[in-house]
Amino acid sequence: MRLWFAGIPRGLRLMAAGAFAFSIMSALLKLAGETLPLFEIVVGRSLVVALLSGFAVWRQGRSFVPIEAKLVVLRAIFGFIALTCYFYSVIHLPLADATVIYFINPVLTALVAASVLREHMGLREVGWVMLSLLAVLVVARPSFLFGAERALDSTAVVLGLISAFFAAASYVTIRSIRTDPPLLIVFYFSTITVLLGAPVVALGFIEPTLLEAVIVLGVGIATHLGQLAITWAFRLERAGRTSAVGYIQIVFAAGWGWLLFSEVPDAWTWIGAAAITFATLRISRIPPVR
Numbered sequence: 001m002r003l004w005f006a007g008i009p010r011g012l013r014l015m016a017a018g019a020f021a022f023s024i025m026s027a028l029l030k031l032a033g034e035t036l037p038l039f040e041i042v043v044g045r046s047l048v049v050a051l052l053s054g055f056a057v058w059r060q061g062r063s064f065v066p067i068e069a070k071l072v073v074l075r076a077i078f079g080f081i082a083l084t085c086y087f088y089s090v091i092h093l094p095l096a097d098a099t100v101i102y103f104i105n106p107v108l109t110a111l112v113a114a115s116v117l118r119e120h121m122g123l124r125e126v127g128w129v130m131l132s133l134l135a136v137l138v139v140a141r142p143s144f145l146f147g148a149e150r151a152l153d154s155t156a157v158v159l160g161l162i163s164a165f166f167a168a169a170s171y172v173t174i175r176s177i178r179t180d181p182p183l184l185i186v187f188y189f190s191t192i193t194v195l196l197g198a199p200v201v202a203l204g205f206i207e208p209t210l211l212e213a214v215i216v217l218g219v220g221i222a223t224h225l226g227q228l229a230i231t232w233a234f235r236l237e238r239a240g241r242t243s244a245v246g247y248i249q250i251v252f253a254a255g256w257g258w259l260l261f262s263e264v265p266d267a268w269t270w271i272g273a274a275a276i277t278f279a280t281l282r283i284s285r286i287p288p289v290r
Contacts, residue, residue, distance in 0.1 A: 026253055030091055030095060032215045042083060044216035054191075076189040088159045093160065095257035101164065
């Protein structure tokens with residue numbers, strides 16, 4: 001019997017699988033955040049990913065010494081800030097809303113690349129960026145526009161935007177790295193995150209229960225599987241089509257939020273998600289100026 005998804009290109013199936021894995025990561029993260037301190041989750045997740053990626057680098061027989069060490073470390077620092085802020089936003093916002101806000105990072109990547117890498121950005125791109133920022137405003141529902149009863153946690157929203165910005169900065173840094181392989185970059189990102197977060201954990205360590213430890217382990221494994229799936233997806237399929245499939249993570253996040261936390265996204269969340277998705281796809285299809 002032919003499976004219904006057999007006709008879908010493998011790259012797009014891998015991207016959907018990666019999005020699903022990251023949605024599981026976010027759901028497990030939110031569960032862990034109900035009882036464990038933020039930095040314990042950040043460090044625990046990163047320790048798992050460091051071990052898995054380090055083992056993969058060792059199995060491939062690659063050197064653990066980066067060639068472009070400064071850029072690799074800079075990417076790790078940007079990633080540490082993005083990861084910590086994202087985890088905070090996921091814990092304190094509905095899953096779907098936190099995911100929508102984070103997904104503004106492709107648009108911010110275009111902005112950062114324009115300023116740092118001197119990649120051209122025309123009036124059309126600027127227009128789509130403005131639409132995305134307006135969409136985040138719709139999702140955040142600030143009290144001065146929507147009333148206090150409909151507003152999201154302002155601190156979590158701001159940290160979600162900071163997370164998206166530093167994620168964009170880390171992606172632009174990766175774009176600047178020409179020689180070091182992706183697995184080594186992931187290894188250093190995770191290892192440096194452990195080193196930066198460990199002193200904070202030591203100040204107020206709470207010993208996790210077996211269930212909590214398993215959940216944090218799941219966060220790390222889901223992250224690693226998601227990264228692998230998405231890496232392969234971009235190798236097999238065109239970037240524009242692959243990125244479009246990635247937005248299915250918003251739907252998965254909404255599903256986990258409903259099943260696990262009784263969160264039901266309202267119309268504003270879906271309107272904002274649609275606007276950000278549309279703006280990102282339009283930017284990705286505008287040909288570069290030579």
